[in-house]
Amino acid sequence: MTDFFATAPRGLEELLAAELRDLGLASARVQRGGVAFSESLAAAYRACLWSRLANRILLPIARFEAQDEQALYDGVQGIDWSAHLGVDNTLAVDFTGVRARVGHGRFAQQRVKDAVVDQLRDASGARPSVDTDQPDVRVNVHMMDAAVTVAIDLSGDSLHQRGYRREGRRAPLKENLAAAMLLRGDWPALAAEGGALVDPMCGSGTLLIEAAWMATDTAPGLLRTRFGFHYWRGHDDSLWKPLIDEALERQARGAQTPPTILGFDQDEEAVTVSRDHLRRAGLTDWVQVECGELSQLQRPAERPHGLVITNPPYGQRLAEQHELVPLYLSLGQTLKTQFAGWRAMVLNGSGCALGLKPARSWQLFNGPIECRLERFEVQAGIGEAPPAQDLVNRVQKNQRQLKKWLAREDVHAYRVYDADIPEYALAVDVYNTQAGRWLHVQEYAAPASVDAGKAQARLRAALTVLPRALETAPSKLVYKVRQRQRGERQYQRLAQQDQYLELREGPCRLLVNLTDHLDTGLFLDHRPVRQWIGENARGKHFLNLYAYTGAATVQAGLGGAASTTSVDLSKTYLAWLQRNLHRNQLNSPAHAHIQADVMAWLQHCDQRYDLIFLDPPSFSSSKRMDGNLDIQRDHGALIRAGAACLSEDGLLIFSTNRKGFKLDPALQTQFRIEDRTAWSIPKDFQRRAWVHGCWFIR
Structure with missing residues (x-):
């Protein structure tokens, strides 16, 4: 008997110990970072071939204390390396440490390599070469405080690399983590009972392949042509070959009764990659993969029980989860309506709820991402009554009235x-773009008096039913929490998707972005004002202050304005404005855009404009501004400065969405002011008591 150590991903140590015992390694016992066992070399080979969970199988060959790098070098020199490799072999060293006395990992790695190479060179006059990619012998050194363990x-x-994944392709789910999900879901037992398996978001097909190999008793290491022991001098091929023969026989028997395994993904490229990996794994005839939407998923015919298992996408920041909440809720709803009597396993790395209560959950790590592996026993009858029916009725009623x-x-x-x-x-906006219908859903922050649990339950129900109520794919619902933005935050991105959608507004083609910012690039409640500007801009010089993404500028330009000038402090929005101008063939010198603080710019403006649109934020501050802007406090000075740039018969349109705003009465003594608020609010916004105020000022 010899001591060995199997390393495992965090959170899988107990599961790995159970797996090794099932492989006949009765001595397996959990230790920090993995599982130790005292068995024969043949048993260690079996673990290399059959373990679905381990990363590495290590053979410790020495343990000693090292207080510094010289002691580390001396300790490694004390090992007889000629028993493990020769000068014709290649070598690589891996070093890991926990509070290691030799703190710099690369330096420690170099000293271990030097100790091995120096010993062999001193004995023979020649030295082995280093090959960090595919060495003949890989030496593993682990140091905890001063305690050093050297292993072959x-x-x-790493054993998670089975050999079916195309090189260079990113792997969002490692093979051994996929195997852990399947084992936690008792997939081998379900498969033996005739159960089916479905992955509704199969990605590159890892779960499908691991499930098929489990169900057909295929050794996960059978595709590998090279293990670390093949060129190790202690290797005994007479122990290895019978294990291969046994694995091939077991695979042949298991292939006689393959289970039903189905994979789906809405991404056609993912489907192509999955099929390629299935072909490389020899599973083309056993596993079916199709392109399909999650909301269209149905249980396989005549399969009363089975396993739904999936690794949905994650959002690393809360702001990136705008589309994850409805996605997870759609998954939960599909489970309830289509898979009663089945089990479901979901690797939840986003923290989003499915609207189902897990029967069990485990903490796992997908790389650096902390996840919960959630297990659901989907009960018959749960979720059959449509949730949020009152919301559905109201939304559909509003849609009919607006049609x-x-x-x-x-x-x-x-x-x-x-x-x-x-x-x-909630505020629910519909965007009928060139790329189809999208829903932009914003949740207003609930007051403290509202029960948080009930509010979350209603939100989950709403996000589940809205796509169907408005005939939209769940993947085209974008969800955000509406919070007032102050200071620099109003210019900060929520995400980095850069997904711009083209939208028509009258003659204009405008770009909106539903994901990356709190606002989308188009204020829908200003639609009548923008259209009026377009209809009345012919031959006029138009000034757009706080121009945002330039929708009013585009309307004026297409309406025949002699010139347009757009002023905004945000570089991001001015770049967006430029794209809108280019999309409407307005990229000429007649349409200028200026990055500046509006109030400061107005103080030095020496031009006159026939039509000015002034729609400032309610509050704004920036490092590039002198002071800050509070529209209730500052609107008088701002309007006076803007009006000073009007031509003799010019018109300034002032608008604000500041709740509770009151126009300074002193302005009435200087200007002719017409309250156009009622006219300026479109039919789809008339349900709210206050959306914005609008005044024509001459």
Whole structure:
């Protein structure tokens, strides 16, 4: 008997110990970082071939204390390396440490390599070469405080690398983590009972392949042509070959009754990659993969029980989860309606709820990402009653009432719901873009008096039903929490997807981005004002202050304005404005854009404009501004400065969405002011008491 050590991913040590015992390694016992066992060399070979969970199988060959790098070198020199490799072999050294006395890992690695090479060179006059990619012998050194363990790595490459994945392709789910998910879901027992397996978001097919190999008793190391022990001088091929023969026989028997395994993904490229990996794994005839939406998923016919297992996408930052909440809820709803009586395993790295209560959960790490592996026993009858039916009824009623108006006015982006029912504090906007219909759902921050648990339950229900109520794919629902943005935050991105969608507004083609910012690039409630500008801009010089993404500028340009000038402090929004101008063939010197603080710019403006649109934020501050802007406090000075740039018969349109705003009465003594608020609010926003105020000022 010899001591060995199997390393494992964090959180899988107990599961690995159980697996090794099932392989006949009765001495397996959990230790920090993995599982130790005292067995024969043949048993260690069996672990290399059959373990679905281990990363590496290590053979410790020496243990000693080292207080510094010289003691580390001396300790490694004390090992007889001629028993493990010769000068014709290649070598690599891996070093890991926990509070190691030799703190610099690369330096320690170099000293271990020097000790091995120096010993062999002193004995023979020649030295082995270093090959960090595919060495003949890989030496593993682990140092905890001063305690050093030196081992021969019998695995070579990590055992999770089965050999079916195309080189260079990113692996979001390692093979041994996929195997752990399947084992936690008792897939081998379900497969033996005739159960089926479905992965609705199969990605590159890892779960499908691991499931098929488990169900057909295929050794996970059978495709590998090289292990770490093959060129090790202690290797005994007479122990290895019978294990290979046994594995081939077991695979042949298991292939006689393959289970039903189905994979789906909405990404056609992912489906192509999955099929390629299945072909490389020899499973083309056993596993079926198709392109399909999660919301269209159905249980396989005549399969009353089985396993749904999947690794949905994660959002590393909360702001990147805008589309994950509805995705996870759609998964939960599909499980409830289509897979009653089945088990489900979900590797949840986002923290999003499915609307189902897990029967069990485990902490796992997918690389550096902390996840919960959640196990659900889907009960018959759960979720059959449609949730949030009152919300569905209201949304569909609003849609019917808006239908004729939308067609008559040729409106392609509109608000269909705005917290009409107090229990569902959401704003729901529909964007009919060139890329199809999208939903932009914003949750208003709930007051402290609202029970947080009930609010979350209603939110989950709402995000589940809205896509169907508005005939939209769940993947095209974008969800955000609406919070007032102050200072620099108003310019900060929520995500980095850079997914711009083209939208028509009258003659304009405008770009919106539903994901990356709190706002989308188009204020829908200003639609009538923008259209009026387009209809009345012919031959005029137009000034757009706080221009944002330039939708009003585009309307003016296409309406025949003699010139347009757009001023905004944000470089991001001005770049967006440029793209809108280019998309509408308005990229000429007549359409200028200026990055500046509006108030400071107005102080030095010596031009006159016939039409000015002034729509400032309610509050703004920036490192590039002198002081900050509070529109209730500062609107008088801002309007006076803007009006000073008007031509003799010019018009300034002032608008604000500041709640509770009151126009300074002193302005009435200087200007002719017409309150156009009622006119300026479109039909789809008239349900709210206050959306914005609008005044024509001459």
